[in-house]
Amino acid sequence: MRLKKLSILNFKNITEGEVVPCEGINCIVGSNGAGKTNVVDAIHYLSMSKSSLAMTDGQSVRHGEEFFMLSGDYATDTDRAVAVTCAFGRGKGKTLKFCGKEYERLADHIGAVPVVMVSPADGALVSDSADERRRWLNAFISQLDHPYLDNTMRYNRVLAERNTLLKQGEYMVPELLDVLDERLADLGEKVSATRKEVVGRLAPLVEKFYATIADDHEPVELLYRSDLCDRPFVEVLRGARQKDLVCGFTNVGVHRDDVVMKIGGYPLRKYGSQGQQKSFLLALKLAQYTLLAERLGEKPLLLLDDLFDKLDEQRLSRLMELTAGGDFGQIFITDCNRERLISVLKNNNLPFRLWDVAEGEITPAE
Numbered sequence: 001m002r003l004k005k006l007s008i009l010n011f012k013n014i015t016e017g018e019v020v021p022c023e024g025i026n027c028i029v030g031s032n033g034a035g036k037t038n039v040v041d042a043i044h045y046l047s048m049s050k051s052s053l054a055m056t057d058g059q060s061v062r063h064g065e066e067f068f069m070l071s072g073d074y075a076t077d078t079d080r081a082v083a084v085t086c087a088f089g090r091g092k093g094k095t096l097k098f099c100g101k102e103y104e105r106l107a108d109h110i111g112a113v114p115v116v117m118v119s120p121a122d123g124a125l126v127s128d129s130a131d132e133r134r135r136w137l138n139a140f141i142s143q144l145d146h147p148y149l150d151n152t153m154r155y156n157r158v159l160a161e162r163n164t165l166l167k168q169g170e171y172m173v174p175e176l177l178d179v180l181d182e183r184l185a186d187l188g189e190k191v192s193a194t195r196k197e198v199v200g201r202l203a204p205l206v207e208k209f210y211a212t213i214a215d216d217h218e219p220v221e222l223l224y225r226s227d228l229c230d231r232p233f234v235e236v237l238r239g240a241r242q243k244d245l246v247c248g249f250t251n252v253g254v255h256r257d258d259v260v261m262k263i264g265g266y267p268l269r270k271y272g273s274q275g276q277q278k279s280f281l282l283a284l285k286l287a288q289y290t291l292l293a294e295r296l297g298e299k300p301l302l303l304l305d306d307l308f309d310k311l312d313e314q315r316l317s318r319l320m321e322l323t324a325g326g327d328f329g330q331i332f333i334t335d336c337n338r339e340r341l342i343s344v345l346k347n348n349n350l351p352f353r354l355w356d357v358a359e360g361e362i363t364p365a366e
């Protein structure tokens with residue numbers, strides 16, 4: 001998938017902007033707070049129908065304005081033209097259109113214009129709770145498997161029902177709990193099977209990319225951890241029922257799943273240096289990219305926000321070599337150091353197009 005033209009109106013600090021990217025590497029440079037991340041976030045919005053940051057639609061409307069509007073003209077890898085628009089108005093809600101046709105459900109769009117974003121905010125995947133990793137896994141798998149998204153949404157609804165029931169104490173009807181257990185187990189097993197399969201496919205790719213980027217002998221591992229790994233979910237639920245009744249919520253299930261990251265056999269969070277963590281996250285995202293490209297038959301857009309963040313020049317050069325190797329399609333890079341970025345690209349003989357961003361104004365470089 002290639003973005004041919006991006007138009008932005010009233011999105012965060014960008015009043016109006018247009019970007020006509022090249023097929024290869026596109027660079028967006030500018031000082032801190034200029035609006036670089038906002039440009040790539042606009043691209044993210046058009047793919048995922050939401051911000052990559054923890055920002056609501058309302059917060060993404062430029063201060064003092066009533067709406068934002070984003071549009072992207074794309075070409076698929078088989079050269080089919082595709083247009084996506086995403087508009088949000090305060091008090092009016094959000095509309096997403098694909099080739100002029102409005103979606104009934106925003107979720108139906110996920111995966112149509114695949115995207116992988118690498119950003120400084122990814123650090124939360126290593127440092128924060130399992131919630132963060134499940135959110136990432138869900139967003140990623142949703143792009144390649146629509147039933148998965150439906151199953152996780154249905155699972156969450158049944159889980160909420162079950163938790164409400166557990167809180168009823170002595171008024172609780174046990175037969176109702178049995179019914180909910182069956183439904184939860186059925187959905188949970190589907191979700192778990194997909195997660196297990198996807199993480200299993202990602203793991204060797206992460207190892208491979210990490211070894212290339214880091215040129216490091218420390219082996220890395222990615223593992224799926226779940227309550228459901230070795231017993232039927234219904235049994236696991238029955239086993240935890242007493243505890244659930246005391247607590248008033250469901251203690252076991254795929255809502256407790258985690259993805260474990262290790263380096264040299266130890267937890268990455270505790271034992272990985274910042275650069276190693278960043279390299280791991282890059283490897284994870286490139287693995288995600290590879291799997292999406294393979295399954296969808298369409299290369300995702302690759303957004304590298306704040307590229308130099310915690311990476312030394314050698315790792316960066318290896319990353320650039322890797323991404324220019326032909327397996328990755330169109331790339332968007334942001335950085336606050338114009339000269340540094342240009343010099344890395346030139347040293348690696350990589351052609352690119354560049355824009356300067358200042359106070360939300362996007363200008364193509366001469």
Ligand SMILES: Nc1ncnc2c1ncn2[C@@H]1O[C@H](COP(=O)(O)OP(=O)(O)OP(=O)(O)O)[C@@H](O)[C@H]1O
Pocket residue numbers: 011012013014030031032033034035036037038039059060061062063306336
């Ligand atoms: N809704 C909004 N309306 C107007 N301005 C906004 C809105 N949301 C965010 N901003 C502004 O956007 C700017 C941040 O833009 P962005 O995050 O893209 O900067 P950046 O160029 O990526 O900076 P850095 O190099 O620090 O990452 C801030 O000045 C912020 O105040």
Ligand SMILES: [Mg+2]
Pocket residue numbers: 036037038305306
């Ligand atoms: Mg930024």
